[in-house]
Amino acid sequence: MRLKPVPEPPADLDELREHQRAVPLVPGDTDDCCARLRRRRDLPDRQTANDWLAFLRALGLAEETSRGFVRADAEPTPERVREGLRDGVLxxxxxxxxxxxxxxxxxxxxxxxxxxxxxxxxxxxxxxxxxxxxxxxxxxxxxxxxxxxxxxxxxxxxxxxxxxxxxxxxxxxxx
Incomplete structure (x- = not known):
């Protein structure tokens, strides 16, 4: 399945890494994850945070589990981001x-x-x-x-x- 959200691209992959690090290591529901993303990345609203969460999932940098979203054990390398874009983004x-x-x-x-x-x-x-x-x-x-x-x-x-x-x-x- 390919996802639609495409947030503003960051200046570099280090900034993308910071967005990934804002996703919890312990699974949390969508609302908790969005609140954490908003707070840690100074995002303007919940929808923007939700878009980032979906996009990180499309790139393989976040995962959805039965207990909620969790940060994936993967680095946002150029190769991984390319693969995630090709395979996961509409x-x-x-x-x-x-x-x-x-x-x-x-x-x-x-x-x-x-x-x-x-x-x-x-x-x-x-x-x-x-x-x-x-x-x-x-x-x-x-x-x-x-x-x-x-x-x-x-x-x-x-x-x-x-x-x-x-x-x-x-x-x-x-x-």
Whole structure:
């Protein structure tokens, strides 16, 4: 199963490690884990914490047990994050395929990625959010930022800035 949440990418894997360390070693229910994430990582709200918890689970850095969520005994290495993105995050295979087709003269932008995956956005997301297109364009920008963080994507002309909707990407060295 691939998960939808894609939080803002961190500046580096050390920051991702800090998010992982905010997940308890002793299993806790979702509310407890979200409260702990909010407190330790200064997250703005429960939904952001919940998104991080789901995303860490998708990357294999947190696990859901019968007693709740727990920190996985795994380091957030570039290889592990790449594998987690490929296997656990919705629309990553499509993004990687589009990156393979991109070139410096015609890089993949978040708007391009959204256009290529628009039909794959779950129907319930479209129904519950009247501004779903903007939300999924933002998600595409964040997703490309995560791919750049682990060298699956490379920004064209500059550093990856997930807020830059027009920033273009090509395949990274690890793709």
């Amino acid at each position: 629309l990553v295979p499509e993004a990687l395929a589009a990156l393979r087709e991109a070139s410096p003269d015609d890089p993949l932008t978040p708007a391009d990625l959204f256009a290529a995956t628009r039909e794959r956005v779950p129907r319930h997301d479209r129904a519950r959010n009247p501004d779903w297109e903007a939300a999924w364009r933002d998600r595409a920008a964040r997703l490309l930022g995560w791919l750049a963080l682990v060298d699956l994507a490379a920004p064209v002309d500059g550093d990856p800035d997930p807020a830059a909707v027009d920033l273009g990407y090509v395949a990274g060295d690890a793709l």
